[in-house]
Amino acid sequence: MNRIDQKLAQSSNVLSIYFTAGFPNLNDTVPTLINLEKSGVDLIEIGLPFSDPLADGPTIQASSTQALANGMSTQVLFDQLENIRASVQVPLIIMGYINPVLQYGVERFLQACQRIGIDGLILPDLPLEIYTSQYQELFEQYNIHLIQLITPQTSEARINAIDQVSKGFIYMVSTAATTGNTGVFSDEQQEYFKRIAAMNLKNKQLIGFGIHNKETFDCATNYQSGGIIGSDFVRYVSEHGIDHLEKYTKKYR
Amino acid sequence: MKIKVCGMRNPDNIEDISQLDIQFMGHIFYEKSVRNVTQKLPEKNGSHKRIGVFVNAPYEQILETVYFQSLDGVQLHGNEEVALLKKLHSAFPNLILIKTFSITANFNFEETLPYEGFAEYFLFDTHGLHPGGNGITFNWELLDQWQSRTPYILSGGIAMQHTHAIKQLKNKPDVLDINSKFESSAGIKNTALIQQFIQEMKSKYSADEAGFYGEFGGAFVPEMLYPNVQSLKESYKKLIQEPSFQEDYKKLLQDYVGRPTPLYFSKRLSAQYGAKIYLKREDLCHTGAHKINNTIGQILLAQRLGKKRIIAETGAGQHGVATATVCALMGLECVVYMGEIDMARQAPNVARMKMLGATVKPATSGSKTLKDATNEAIRDWIANPTDTFYIIGSVVGPAPYPEMVAEFQSVISEEIKKQLLEQEQRNTPDYVIACVGGGSNAAGAFYHFIEDESVQLIAAEAGGLGADTAHTAATTFRGTVGVIHGSKTLLMQTEDGQITEPYSISAGLDYPGVGPLHAHLFQTKRAKFFSINDDEALAAGLNLCKKDGIIPAIESSHALAVLEKMTFKKEDVVVVNLSGRGDKDLETYINYFGF
Numbered sequence: 017m018n019r020i021d022q023k024l025a026q027s028s029n030v031l032s033i034y035f036t037a038g039f040p041n042l043n044d045t046v047p048t049l050i051n052l053e054k055s056g057v058d059l060i061e062i063g064l065p066f067s068d069p070l071a072d073g074p075t076i077q078a079s080s081t082q083a084l085a086n087g088m089s090t091q092v093l094f095d096q097l098e099n100i101r102a103s104v105q106v107p108l109i110i111m112g113y114i115n116p117v118l119q120y121g122v123e124r125f126l127q128a129c130q131r132i133g134i135d136g137l138i139l140p141d142l143p144l145e146i147y148t149s150q151y152q153e154l155f156e157q158y159n160i161h162l163i164q165l166i167t168p169q170t171s172e173a174r175i176n177a178i179d180q181v182s183k184g185f186i187y188m189v190s191t192a193a194t195t196g197n198t199g200v201f202s203d204e205q206q207e208y209f210k211r212i213a214a215m216n217l218k219n220k221q222l223i224g225f226g227i228h229n230k231e232t233f234d235c236a237t238n239y240q241s242g243g244i245i246g247s248d249f250v251r252y253v254s255e256h257g258i259d260h261l262e263k264y265t266k267k268y269r
Numbered sequence: 270m271k272i273k274v275c276g277m278r279n280p281d282n283i284e285d286i287s288q289l290d291i292q293f294m295g296h297i298f299y300e301k302s303v304r305n306v307t308q309k310l311p312e313k314n315g316s317h318k319r320i321g322v323f324v325n326a327p328y329e330q331i332l333e334t335v336y337f338q339s340l341d342g343v344q345l346h347g348n349e350e351v352a353l354l355k356k357l358h359s360a361f362p363n364l365i366l367i368k369t370f371s372i373t374a375n376f377n378f379e380e381t382l383p384y385e386g387f388a389e390y391f392l393f394d395t396h397g398l399h400p401g402g403n404g405i406t407f408n409w410e411l412l413d414q415w416q417s418r419t420p421y422i423l424s425g426g427i428a429m430q431h432t433h434a435i436k437q438l439k440n441k442p443d444v445l446d447i448n449s450k451f452e453s454s455a456g457i458k459n460t461a462l463i464q465q466f467i468q469e470m471k472s473k474y475s476a477d478e479a480g481f482y483g484e485f486g487g488a489f490v491p492e493m494l495y496p497n498v499q500s501l502k503e504s505y506k507k508l509i510q511e512p513s514f515q516e517d518y519k520k521l522l523q524d525y526v527g528r529p530t531p532l533y534f535s536k537r538l539s540a541q542y543g544a545k546i547y548l549k550r551e552d553l554c555h556t557g558a559h560k561i562n563n564t565i566g567q568i569l570l571a572q573r574l575g576k577k578r579i580i581a582e583t584g585a586g587q588h589g590v591a592t593a594t595v596c597a598l599m600g601l602e603c604v605v606y607m608g609e610i611d612m613a614r615q616a617p618n619v620a621r622m623k624m625l626g627a628t629v630k631p632a633t634s635g636s637k638t639l640k641d642a643t644n645e646a647i648r649d650w651i652a653n654p655t656d657t658f659y660i661i662g663s664v665v666g667p668a669p670y671p672e673m674v675a676e677f678q679s680v681i682s683e684e685i686k687k688q689l690l691e692q693e694q695r696n697t698p699d700y701v702i703a704c705v706g707g708g709s710n711a712a713g714a715f716y717h718f719i720e721d722e723s724v725q726l727i728a729a730e731a732g733g734l735g736a737d738t739a740h741t742a743a744t745t746f747r748g749t750v751g752v753i754h755g756s757k758t759l760l761m762q763t764e765d766g767q768i769t770e771p772y773s774i775s776a777g778l779d780y781p782g783v784g785p786l787h788a789h790l791f792q793t794k795r796a797k798f799f800s801i802n803d804d805e806a807l808a809a810g811l812n813l814c815k816k817d818g819i820i821p822a823i824e825s826s827h828a829l830a831v832l833e834k835m836t837f838k839k840e841d842v843v844v845v846n847l848s849g850r851g852d853k854d855l856e857t858y859i860n861y862f863g864f
């Protein structure tokens with residue numbers, strides 16, 4: 017069984033953290049993973065940096081630019097992760113953009129993920145139609161889940177179509193925005209959380225974009241199975257480094 | 270080519286055929302026809318035009334039927350006189366008038382002359398026992414003798430087996446009229462067969478349903494943008510076919526942009542290069558470049574979609590200015606994203622945009638140039654999904670943008686065709702040459718010639734300091750297949766898939782990708798690509814100043830420089846698309862030549 021499915025079967029308040037591979041320093045990737053697991057995180061998204069990250073806000077883009085300048089690349093990331101399963105057990109997802117994956121070769125990329133023990137991918141600019149018509153079979157062959165996004169604007173019919181094709185969980189984007197918002201969740205957003213919960217989808221959902229404190233995390237786990245934190249964590253490590261991540265994660269629990 | 274399905278009468282069948290991508294549906298009002306319509310037609314559902322077919326019917330009967338059946342047009346299939354067309358036109362100025370001629374082996378095409386200017390289309394049908402619907406083709410070679418300002422509809426016995434022959438016609442019809450060969454019984458059309466015909470007639474150079482030109486294109490957008498892109502895709506074709514849209518668009522192009530732009534025969538360039546060299550003067554458009562053809566089209570769309578706020582990206586500032594201009598014209602809020610570095614390089618255009626009331630927002634991420642400005646614009650669109658319309662400046666971005674922008678720019682080749690007919694008594698050139706940044710002026714200049722393989726399409730890319738150096742924007746030479754700004758195409762990138770920063774002295778060609786249509790034209794070898802270095806372009810630009818008294822944009826100078834690299838025959842007709850004027854580039858010219 018895929019580790020993501022196992023985790024979601026056990027837990028209903030999954031704390032998921034995104035970080036950019038090779039940031040702040042090139043070789044921080046593995047220690048960040050180890051320290052995040054130690055600090056009680058349930059699921060980790062490893063950001064594969066891209067020069068033109070359309071769906072990300074300024075914080076994550078800046079960290080990606082830095083990581084690339086540090087020398088991060090697809091091959092470097094796979095090399096760093098080669099023995100990661102000897103030390104880290106939580107489900108791991110690589111989040112990136114389709115172009116670097118295409119250049120590496122989709123099948124070769126999936127092979128590397130399977131060998132290393134990566135459980136899923138998030139590729140925001142690989143839309144449902146192109147995934148199903150061109151890549152779904154390959155993903156299934158290597159048992160790598162493609163996690164798909166929905167937003168407050170996604171129609172009910174399309175949510176159902178995405179639910180049919182999705183594996184692992186559905187990534188609920190909390191708002192019409194790129195990553196990095198820092199307010200509270202509005203009534204309107206909470207209505208959206210409720211509306212999706214009431215659809216009784218086949219896949220569980222995690223909420224991302226805009227989670228940055230206990231209040232927003234709890235709100236996300238009210239109706240859904242957990243929350244994903246990105247920009248706030250990236251901002252934290254750029255200021256405090258990666259050594260004492262339990263200091264960061266305790267604010268959510 | 271457009272499709273007209275004729276002889277429709279059964280309501281369910283009308284409904285089914287309405288779902289297909291057809292442009293006209295014909296209904297026969299002639300008692301002697303087996304397909305005669307005797308009842309009120311169902312409410313029209315679909316964007317096609319409803320045409321009534323009459324054979325020597327009296328004026329009053331036609332008039333009544335137009336009202337009663339809500340016809341968009343009338344096809345006169347008998348021996349009607351010009352006077353009747355005039356009378357119908359004054360009664361219904363918007364009514365599409367089609368005049369039929371039955372073609373015999375010795376048909377004299379001069380018979381069509383009196384109708385010229387009064388019919389929107391001529392329809393050529395086979396002469397036979399009946400006034401139409403004989404189910405046989407005529408000798409299509411006869412059409413080669415005929416030249417006219419009026420486009421024509423090919424009719425008479427067209428069947429599935431004719432797709433190849435139609436594509437080979439020298440004098441191509443605008444519309445194909447299909448009828449009896451697509452029926453399962455009289456008046457009942459076979460939907461699947463017509464669908465197959467439409468598919469086969471589609472060009473291999475146009476985008477498919479999902480927005481792919483061959484391997485290239487598509488909409489690689491995050492889910493946040495899906496509803497926007499999807500609703501644009503579903504609505505734009507219908508909206509731009511509406512008569513009110515066409516009327517507004519054409520009127521603005523004429524009165525505001527200053528179209529048609531001249532097709533200017535350059536005597537001295539012709540002497541220099543040993544061919545007939547024509548310049549398509551897009552530099553004379555309002556705001557100084559072709560970019561405004563597209564922004565006029567998109568702002569009219571935005572209005573009709575009820576959007577309140579316009580965003581755009583710009584590199585050199587030309588598209589930004591063209592967008593700010595139409596926003597001022599329509600009174601809409603305008604935000605233009607521009608790379609911080611470009612803002613410093615192109616300060617006069619920043620000032621122009623501000624004078625026009627736009628807000629210019631610097632893109633400070635990544636390389637701080639056009640590609641980053643595009644990223645910022647897309648992010649803005651993600652954050653403002655309901656009230657904002659994104660006006661993209663070239664044939665790039667997710668489908669349907671490349672197709673839509675090409676369509677708005679296609680007015681360039683539409684005019685070239687007409688102008689060549691007047692000046693050269695032929696409606697196609699031997700060569701069309703245009704520069705390619707994203708590829709919008711080239712797409713517009715190529716558009717109506719793409720199907721006709723006798724026209725050589727030539728694209729000029731910015732070689733920068735040399736296509737084999739690191740300082741280049743020669744995308745087809747140096748690029749590889751990837752995804753940029755929501756579209757699969759050729760782009761400049763590292764082995765690892767990171768998009769790299771291109772270089773050209775011309776800010777408008779300084780883009781790391783190329784539109785998917787051009788990637789396809791390159792890959793299929795339909796267009797030939799030249800890489801023009803900075804010095805070659807500047808020399809060609811200065812040459813035009815000296816020879817013709819025209820200071821071209823440096824982008825356009827790249828197209829002019831191709832003339833140096835070609836050998837022509839004396840009688841070759843060559844059209845160079847002069848995409849913009851050079852005022853914005855004075856400083857670059859001055860610094861380079863040290864005036």
Ligand SMILES: Cc1ncc(COP(=O)(O)O)c(C=O)c1O
Pocket residue numbers: 558559560585586587588662663664704705706707708709710711776777778822824825848849850
């Ligand atoms: C005068 C002129 N020509 C050409 C271009 C290149 O764009 P495209 O390839 O879309 O025509 C630009 C872009 O700014 C321009 O200003």
